[in-house]
Amino acid sequence: MDSLAGTQTYYEEADSRRKRKRLIIAVVLIALVLVAAWAAFSAFKGGDAAAGADGAAAAGAPSVTVMVPGRVSVEAVISANGTIAARREMPVGVAGEGGQVVRVLVEPGQWVGAGQTLAIIDRSVQTQQAAGLAASIRVAQADANLAQAELERAEALVGRGFISKADMDRRRATRDAANARVSVAQAQYREAQARTGRLSIVAPAAGLVLTRNVEPGQIVSSGSGVLFRMARGGEMEMMAQMAEADLQRVSVGTRATVTPVGTALQIAGQVWQVSPVINAETRQGMVRIAVPYSSAMRPGGFADARLVSGSSEAPLLPESAVQSGVDGNFVLVVDNKDVIQRRPIKVGEVTDSGVSIASGLTGQERVVVLAGAFLNPGDKVKPVMQKSSQ
Incomplete structure (x- = not known):
């Protein structure tokens, strides 16, 4: 070989050796790249399969509406109904000898003062x-x-x-x-x-004339009975019949809202008398609610009343969240793993705003609001928080 140094053949062989070395290095690098690519592809394929499994599980879980009720002030309300009457009704008749009625000066629904003449006798x-x-x-x-x-x-x-x-x-x-x-x-x-x-029939006190049972020309005497009925001061009351258990929760001064039948009025009043006895047949007692004068309050009419007997702090849920079973009332809650759990509860007051929970909830749970009838304990769900109505 040395004898060929400096010759053309020598340089050709050296160049060939360099090309072979480069080729070998290139093949090795390509092999390494392929091995690395295969390893990365295998890892990616395994991770994607796991993610796909988790995604499929999450996609299969139903979405349910939940709420965290907290604790709010709930008023204890008692509903009752009864009859409207004058709180102090004054019957007016003939106080003297009587005789023939000459003039009648008032009509029902008219306000009169104390001592005002209602009718004149000859x-x-x-x-x-x-x-x-x-x-x-x-x-x-x-x-x-x-x-x-x-x-x-x-x-x-x-x-x-x-x-x-x-x-x-x-x-x-x-x-x-x-x-x-x-x-x-x-x-x-x-x-x-x-x-x-x-001989002049006069009003014993100021008030509202309710009825008139006399006409001019009529002969009246002390035995003629009641000629006029008046409500002293126009004061009215509602005489509500209540169950014995509810009667124990009411006392003088209890606030009430009275709604005459056929109206949307809500007239504020308060209890001024609670019956000391219970009817042995109906097991009910009388509660008398004083209300101010209103043209819608007509004695003899019917009315509904809502009495507020107190208030307490408790979770408040919509009626759709409370379910009933053979063991009583319950709700479904979502735990921290998004799994349905059944929670027995005791229902308190039922109001227009919802159902108060007397026991069984602290108010911090995620309670299923809708679609509870289609869920079972242990189901995996996707909770969706209910938006506030405010």
Whole structure:
């Protein structure tokens, strides 16, 4: 080989050796790249298979609406119904002798003041009687004046011996009798005036006229019964019948909201009397709720009442979240692994806002709101938090 150094053949062989070495290095590098690519592909394929399995499991889990109820103030409400009546009803009739009604001055639904005349009874006879008694007073007074004058003249003569002491005593007695007759006549006159005044039927107190049972021309007397009915001050009440158990939760001063039938009014009132007895047949008692005057509150009508007997802190759920079974009421909750769990509960007050939970929940659980009937304990779910309504 050395003998060929510097020759053309030498340089050709050296160049060939360099090409073979480069080829071998290139083949080795390509092999390494292929091995690395195969390893990466295998790892990627295994990870993708695992992710696909997890994704398939997640995709198969149903979405359910849940809520965290927390704890809110819940009012204990008792519902009742009953009849509307005047709180203090005043029957008005004839207080005097009576007679023929001349005029009726009021109508039902009218407000009147204390002492206001409701109806007038004919008093022509009583007026003449009173006039005669007034004249008798004047006659008696004239006799009394004459007797007094004669007594004074006699006293002036008694000192001269013209009038005896016995005669003076008689004159004094005459004077005293005349004065007494004046007093009797005056008393009779005042009595006649009082009788005449009682012929007017008047309101015993200010209030609202409820009924009128008299017409002009009618003959009335003390036995005619009630001619007018009034509500003193226009005050009304609702007489609500309540179950014995509910009656124990109500006391004087309990707030109430009264709604007359056929209206959407909500009239605020409060209990002013609770019946001390229970009806042995119906097992109910009477609660009387005082309410202010309203044109919708008509005595004899029907009304509903909602009484607030207290309040407490408790979780509040919509009715759709509470389910019932053979063991009682329960709800479904989602645990921290998104698995359905069944939770027994005790239901408290049921209001328009929802159902309060007396026991069984702390208020921090994720409670299934909808589709609970299609789920079973142990099911894997995808919880979706309910949006606030506020």
